[in-house]
Amino acid sequence: MYAAIEAGGTKFVCAVSDDKFNIQARTHIPTTTPSETLGAVFAFFDQYTIEAMGVGSFGPIDANPASPQYGYITTTPKLAWANYDFLGALKAHYAQVPIAFTTDVNVAAYGEFKKGAGQGKQNVAYYTVGTGIGMGYIHHGQIYMGSQNPEAGHILVRRHEADTFAGACPYHGDCLEGMAAGPAIQQRWGKKGKDIAPNDAAWAIEAYYLAQACMTTTLFLSPDVIIFGGGVSKQSQLFPLIRSQFTKLLADYVSVPAADDYIVPVGLGDDAGITGALLLAAEQL
Amino acid sequence: MYAAIEAGGTKFVCAVSDDKFNIQARTHIPTTTPSETLGAVFAFFDQYTIEAMGVGSFGPIDANPASPQYGYITTTPKLAWANYDFLGALKAHYAQVPIAFTTDVNVAAYGEFKKGAGQGKQNVAYYTVGTGIGMGYIHHGQIYMGSQNPEAGHILVRRHEADTFAGACPYHGDCLEGMAAGPAIQQRWGKKGKDIAPNDAAWAIEAYYLAQACMTTTLFLSPDVIIFGGGVSKQSQLFPLIRSQFTKLLADYVSVPAADDYIVPVGLGDDAGITGALLLAAEQL
Numbered sequence: 001m002y003a004a005i006e007a008g009g010t011k012f013v014c015a016v017s018d019d020k021f022n023i024q025a026r027t028h029i030p031t032t033t034p035s036e037t038l039g040a041v042f043a044f045f046d047q048y049t050i051e052a053m054g055v056g057s058f059g060p061i062d063a064n065p066a067s068p069q070y071g072y073i074t075t076t077p078k079l080a081w082a083n084y085d086f087l088g089a090l091k092a093h094y095a096q097v098p099i100a101f102t103t104d105v106n107v108a109a110y111g112e113f114k115k116g117a118g119q120g121k122q123n124v125a126y127y128t129v130g131t132g133i134g135m136g137y138i139h140h141g142q143i144y145m146g147s148q149n150p151e152a153g154h155i156l157v158r159r160h161e162a163d164t165f166a167g168a169c170p171y172h173g174d175c176l177e178g179m180a181a182g183p184a185i186q187q188r189w190g191k192k193g194k195d196i197a198p199n200d201a202a203w204a205i206e207a208y209y210l211a212q213a214c215m216t217t218t219l220f221l222s223p224d225v226i227i228f229g230g231g232v233s234k235q236s237q238l239f240p241l242i243r244s245q246f247t248k249l250l251a252d253y254v255s256v257p258a259a260d261d262y263i264v265p266v267g268l269g270d271d272a273g274i275t276g277a278l279l280l281a282a283e284q285l
Numbered sequence: 286m287y288a289a290i291e292a293g294g295t296k297f298v299c300a301v302s303d304d305k306f307n308i309q310a311r312t313h314i315p316t317t318t319p320s321e322t323l324g325a326v327f328a329f330f331d332q333y334t335i336e337a338m339g340v341g342s343f344g345p346i347d348a349n350p351a352s353p354q355y356g357y358i359t360t361t362p363k364l365a366w367a368n369y370d371f372l373g374a375l376k377a378h379y380a381q382v383p384i385a386f387t388t389d390v391n392v393a394a395y396g397e398f399k400k401g402a403g404q405g406k407q408n409v410a411y412y413t414v415g416t417g418i419g420m421g422y423i424h425h426g427q428i429y430m431g432s433q434n435p436e437a438g439h440i441l442v443r444r445h446e447a448d449t450f451a452g453a454c455p456y457h458g459d460c461l462e463g464m465a466a467g468p469a470i471q472q473r474w475g476k477k478g479k480d481i482a483p484n485d486a487a488w489a490i491e492a493y494y495l496a497q498a499c500m501t502t503t504l505f506l507s508p509d510v511i512i513f514g515g516g517v518s519k520q521s522q523l524f525p526l527i528r529s530q531f532t533k534l535l536a537d538y539v540s541v542p543a544a545d546d547y548i549v550p551v552g553l554g555d556d557a558g559i560t561g562a563l564l565l566a567a568e569q570l
């Protein structure tokens with residue numbers, strides 16, 4: 001069986017599948033301390049014969065195999081997990097099992113590339129807009145990594161002229177994540193995104209920031225598609241707003257696919273990450 | 286011999302080298318019409334026996350080999366060259382010569398990667414700050430291309446609080462190029478960059494925009510080094526200003542090399558492009 005872990009800051013999702021990627025069992029484990037959480041993870045997987053494992057982790061993680069801290073969760077505010085050798089702990093328990101280890105957004109990007117809204121494309125940018133904003137990128141069919149993984153959720157954005165919110169990023173204040181992730185929406189409007197009406201002006205402001213992310217993504221990476229997942233992206237009225245603001249910002253400087261095909265919601269819903277982790281597991285064999 | 290063309294909007298630089306990349310002859314040809322300019326280019330190269338050619342072209346160009354317009358200069362404001370099949374014209378004249386065809390910034394990035402300030406690095410971002418702003422990127426030793434080449438010179442930037450200049454980009458007004466390329470400096474201050482004193486406040490404003498480019502480059506690409514070339518980058522007092530503003534903007538969110546090693550001037554001076562084009566020519570054999 002293939003094993004998949006989507007390790008989030010709130011919960012770990014673990015699943016096993018057959019070699020056709022049909023999920024046979026799945027569980028949710030709260031993210032508490034490494035020993036407690038991984039204890040439960042091991043208890044779940046130990047019920048099965050695992051051939052290979054794919055892991056998408058919250059982070060930032062060190063994903064550079066040449067680094068001495070390869071496989072560590074590094075500077076997370078979740079202190080029990082800061083500077084924790086996550087991959088090392090998995091390898092200690094599963095010495096014989098090949099393990100693919102990357103970020104949570106990279107596994108979701110990979111799932112969408114292979115089986116979701118990025119199928120048939122070569123260059124797939126995937127954004128999650130949830131508790132934070134993260135981007136994973138598939139470049140010519142491979143997970144993109146430079147010296148480290150991209151952290152495009154923290155790019156600087158231009159403030160919307162009607163927006164006076166200071167920004168919620170502890171590092172940058174009003175960066176993309178600081179202005180457009182779920183907590184920023186909640187702090188700006190005093191209520192959660194899911195409680196804001198679809199026709200509220202809040203969504204035009206949100207779309208303005210996400211359109212800037214699409215523009216910068218286009219100019220740096222030139223992907224074939226930009227996919228949005230995560231809780232905030234469930235607001236489907238955002239997509240036409242993002243597309244029209246993106247088109248205006250780009251001003252036809254480079255040619256891109258029709259906006260309806262270029263800026264799209266996830267195809268796999270909440271299963272993008274687990275699907276990508278299973279696919280990466282299989283590729284270890 | 287290897288042949289190199291650095292095709293700019295003002296002039297073409299052509300050179301031939303031996304197989305150790307020692308330049309044997311070089312000429313400058315004004316960029317007028319395709320037939321006139323290429324006539325002079327062919328007259329120069331026809332004096333030599335050319336084994337392979339590397340071309341770095343102004344653009345935008347279509348550099349996607351799968352595209353029907355592959356090898357064309359596309360939407361340039363230089364109308365005689367718009368929608369011109371540049372690679373096709375070269376191939377018609379040099380039917381037996383393998384030709385590497387990419388952007389002017391990509392050849393310079395490649396030259397700096399192999400023989401300049403990017404030597405020994407794997408992921409090298411190169412910016413030219415001259416008449417325009419362009420970026421070329423070497424990713425794990427290869428010229429990066431997504432669906433098309435990056436056009437990172439046109440990303441949105443935040444306006445410096447002391448800057449009231451409207452911006453000079455015909456597409457975006459106050460994008461990076463619109464605020465920080467040579468013509469923007471000249472229009473903002475009413476004189477050319479080379480006539481502005483090194484300690485003038487103009488350079489802090491310039492550095493603020495280039496620091497934003499470094500931040501966005503870091504967050505999207507995670508390169509090992511960011512190299513600046515082009516006329517404006519000859520103002521060496523810019524580098525400490527860019528580095529300190531970059532460090533402040535990034536706020537230690539991701540770890541990068543020491544700023545002095547990370548944000549650097551070209552190592553090959555004005556020869557980066559020709560060097561890269563010769564290297565790419567050799568790799569065609």
Ligand SMILES: Nc1ncnc2c1ncn2[C@@H]1O[C@H](COP(=O)(O)OP(=O)(O)O)[C@@H](O)[C@H]1O
Nearest residue numbers: 130131132182183192193194230231232234235
């Ligand atoms: N349907 C929704 N509409 C708008 N915002 C939502 C919705 N669902 C979740 N969110 C917001 O997204 C954030 C949670 O993101 P989510 O992607 O669900 O999880 P996480 O990022 O923690 O993995 C919260 O800030 C929440 O308010």
Ligand SMILES: Nc1ncnc2c1ncn2[C@@H]1O[C@H](COP(=O)(O)OP(=O)(O)O)[C@@H](O)[C@H]1O
Nearest residue numbers: 293415416417467468477478479515516517519
């Ligand atoms: N030493 C210098 N200091 C400041 N600006 C310069 C300098 N040299 C050239 N420039 C500016 O750079 C632009 C020309 O860029 P350059 O890189 O020389 O050529 P191009 O981009 O056309 O290939 C002009 O706007 C010019 O004013």
Ligand SMILES: [Zn+2]
Nearest residue numbers: 154169172175
């Ligand atoms: Zn931030």
Ligand SMILES: [Zn+2]
Nearest residue numbers: 439454457460
């Ligand atoms: Zn522009």
